[in-house]
Amino acid sequence: MPDMTTLILDGAATPLLHRDAATRLAGDRLIVETPFWEITVDDHAQPLSALLDRADGTIKLDALAEAVGLAPDLAARLLEPLAEEGAVIDASAPIRVGDAAFLDVFQQECRLMMRALAEQPFWRRILSGQASPTLVFGWGLEFAHFVDSANEYMPIGIAHARESAEIREIFARHYVEEANHAAIFFDGLARCGLDRARMAAAPPLATTRALINLLVEHALEGSVAYAAGFAVMQPETEPTERGNVVSFYADLSALYPFAAPMFRAFERHACLDLDLGHHETVFKSLWNAGGVPLSARPQALRAARSVAEAFTLFFEGILGVYGTAGAEFPRRPARM
Ligand SMILES: [Fe+2]
8 A cells, every 4th residue: 555645635626536446325325445445434425425426636626515515624524534545636736736745746646546557457357367378478568569669769758858968867877777678578478489570570559559659759748748657657666575576476477377487577577677776766856856847747747647548558458459369469460
């Protein structure tokens, strides 16, 4: 459970029921469920339920409370326990808070977006042990395409970092560290018996390409949009214990022994990123270097949210295509 920075939900907050939270009314009670906990609210369950139904992150709390007949102060108090657990966030908080809190609030939203990703049907299928070899290897290959695209969008991000030599150097060092990581995945897949030439020729899925295109567009936009993507892709967390990484992939290897060399590659890469300190984001470095002015905060937020959305589609694409019986793998390039 991530450590939540407690947000003050005042009348100008724009509450958003987070995507991995679900609500249901059971008689006089409101039950709010996330993958991590369940909370039952006995007081004002009906109006609170109606408020959460409307809490899409664009409407101020004052207006939401009025629409459901609650006093704004009471609505804020009722939402507080949900906000503490990350089931409700103030979608405009990163824009409204002062300099001291911005980085924490922004990174907290990024962590929550990634947490929601882990609840995707793709992950549920993988962790259930019911995924087909095509889905498992399809995931590996699409992920390798994505990691390889660092060589496409990261140099563009460096070239369009125009603030200072210091920032270009931060981005360049990060790129140098990431540049060869795709080889780890392709090697792992090859050790599972996949043909290197066919993997190289296989076009990424449209959803994988869409994610890469988005990262290219953000790189062209400049430092803030470029770095914001990493706040989602490599979210600022406590460094995961190496032992947790090893046991996660050992469990996957036990579920899918045919893909054990691929999971060893995933594990090697995760440990390498840990050693390189990639849990500390380049966005934080950009912020520390003074590269995120007040006026750029909406851009950072939009970029981070769209990358999270593109990642959701990335996993939906993998499940949708490779999770279907008879799916072609590796995909063949179109010949005109
Ligand atoms: Fe990496």
